[in-house]
Amino acid sequence: MSGQYAHIMTADEAVALIEPEQTVMIGGFVTVGSPHTLIDALVRRGTRPIRLIVTDNGFEDRGIGRLIVNRQVSQEFVSHIGLCPETGRQMAAGEMDVTLVPQGTLIEQIRASGAGLGGVLTPTGLGTAVEQGKPKIQVDGREYLLEKPLRADVALIRAYRADRQGNLVYRRVMRNFNPTMATAARLTIAEVDEVVEVGDLDPEHVETPFVYVDILVGCVIR
Amino acid sequence: MSGQYAHIMTADEAVALIEPEQTVMIGGFVTVGSPHTLIDALVRRGTRPIRLIVTDNGFEDRGIGRLIVNRQVSQEFVSHIGLCPETGRQMAAGEMDVTLVPQGTLIEQIRASGAGLGGVLTPTGLGTAVEQGKPKIQVDGREYLLEKPLRADVALIRAYRADRQGNLVYRRVMRNFNPTMATAARLTIAEVDEVVEVGDLDPEHVETPFVYVDILVGCVIR
Amino acid sequence: MAADRDSRRDWIARRAAMELRDGDVVNLGIGLPTTVAGFVPPGIRVVFQSENGVLGLGPRPAPGDEDADLIDAGGGYVTVVPGACFFDSAAAFNMIRGGHIDVAILGALQVDELGNLANYIIPGKRVPGIGGGMDVATGARRVIGVTELMASDGTCKLVPRCTLPLTAAGEVNLIITDYGVIEVTPEGLVVQELAPDVQPEDLTSRTAARLRFIRKL
């Protein structure tokens, strides 16, 4: 964000900024730390097709799985889909293009993009199906897969508290992919429990500096 | 660390674990966040030659520069040496092998090592003397330098508070290279203001998990 | 060997827990591996890491005490012990891939003479995805595969070469099954211990993998 304050708006207003064919990152791990208010608004709006970068699809009736069930997703990079069987059905039917990524690779690919790096050199996936079609790079006699950065048009993330500038703090394992995704999208929309005044967050404990956050949306407890 | 508690010892006992020819990372940025008690103990002990990985050399009479002036350093990876002219003199005399590294590359090289990654793909240094002798990798039509991971035998770091397990918290810009260096050495020795009981640090605010910390040393305020 | 499945699985988990050393940092896979936490011997204190961002997992919370923001990588509610800490996924996987996890205990669909592990795709069934398993198997200092020897379809999971898609190549150090404990060495598989009432032939007759026996068992 490059204004003095982050924009505060409703979830419906925020997700209206997502356009068809865009790539959207969504935080959360098995629905914990997912921005449910934003996801539900995106389901209501029905924007399609969109491409997703997520660590898992949540459940068919909660979290990211709702977007899958609503047939809004044409393509995704994802690590785990087991709790949302609809994904497998749409894959098998050729309706969704799903790239499975080791979770530690996926988070580094997102980080690389936000950090201006050209990719990730990881040993994970060597000797497995994951290595297919990817360059292998030798460094000091060891082999690594080169995995490319992953960037999004919009990141939908979840945090615990924000100040009006957009500085964010998290709670427990709500963190997961959220802080990294915040850095890797052109537009980052954060769903938070509470927005406090600038100066009310301890500068020692801010985990996402406000430069990464454009829009704040209140969390609707379901 | 793989014991239940970190070892607590004096700075002199701790630096006695460093052997000649070893590579030592030392945290701090222009002496702020440097483990001065440990550095001073290492100067007293006089272990030489050692190799250093540091972001700067501090001053000739304070911080890492004291090791240079005491002629304990044969080789170093470093980003800035301007405040410690003795470095330049020993370089010119062929007494020290100094590799200058862009600071953002240096911290990523250390992180890569601690994170099990094969290196860093960075645009920084392209078209400059930094690129000499290094592989260039094309990713999606853009060029990056491949910079290798940097690993140490021992990391000497500075934190603010620790619990007895070795969980660490920092204060203000004391952080700098310390949290990352903690992850990238076989043995990590942390100099801290205070050691508290396990459970007395807020789990939301621990920045260096105890798995990275082997030894705790009290900070001597000078 | 105990006849009922629960007892056999408990034996595997208890035996795996005996591999843990005081102070170990441990990552447990989903399913059978998760149950290992319940068998850590008295006097041994280990710390459990979960790749969704917590070091210092405690037991399941009592009903009503669940924290909506505190689950493990299997999606179950957990607690934390004193000295725990939280971090994001990037830090969690740095810890894993960087070799800072002492022991990973993972389930297996197949494991072979080379220490190859296959544990994420069952042919003809839904693909659950990869998750953190590849990183954990690749990064942990010591990888222990735990599994019943025989799959429910009657095939043996200990094989000369995995035929299922691999999770990690050559990373498994020890295999603990309901028939015994098998070490993966550069010279092949070595049976270190047989489960109670198991004879060497019970094992050799079921697997096509080449086995050596460490001594008269």
Place this chain on the structure above:
Amino acid sequence: MAADRDSRRDWIARRAAMELRDGDVVNLGIGLPTTVAGFVPPGIRVVFQSENGVLGLGPRPAPGDEDADLIDAGGGYVTVVPGACFFDSAAAFNMIRGGHIDVAILGALQVDELGNLANYIIPGKRVPGIGGGMDVATGARRVIGVTELMASDGTCKLVPRCTLPLTAAGEVNLIITDYGVIEVTPEGLVVQELAPDVQPEDLTSRTAARLRFIRKL
């Protein structure tokens, strides 16, 4: 052009500050660039980042109010403004290299027609090292080079091609000197503005770099 050096440098810094937009995140190099912070126009709020791990730098502290753990990348004591935050060097350089800094204002030893910047090695003098300058020059969205046109040895710092070792290749967008403001475009250098009392010939007679003038100045 003001005759005394301090006034000329103040003009450069004030002019550089006029390039800042409300809400910009700004990284300032050591020396002349640091003084830009004192000239930010009223009504414009910018946020200063320092690569040693702080976003939201405030003014120098009053004597006696220094915090030993709070310096900027130049090593001077600073304060922070409300809403500031601290982070480690890895996060600081991700912010820089990842394009999250709107404007970097950097000193120059030489700058050339291609937007190449040389600002870290003076031949025959001690090598101070590289520091964060290469990352800042490479990563910031907009790079403004600020420098007196003439070096103390009488040579011009604005050159057709840098002869000193480069800090970054082709990254400078705007050059602000005590003779005027020069934009680096794909078609070469374009003088956008002359300093007070400077004539086009004052500039063209001193530099061998090819200059176009945006309009009658």
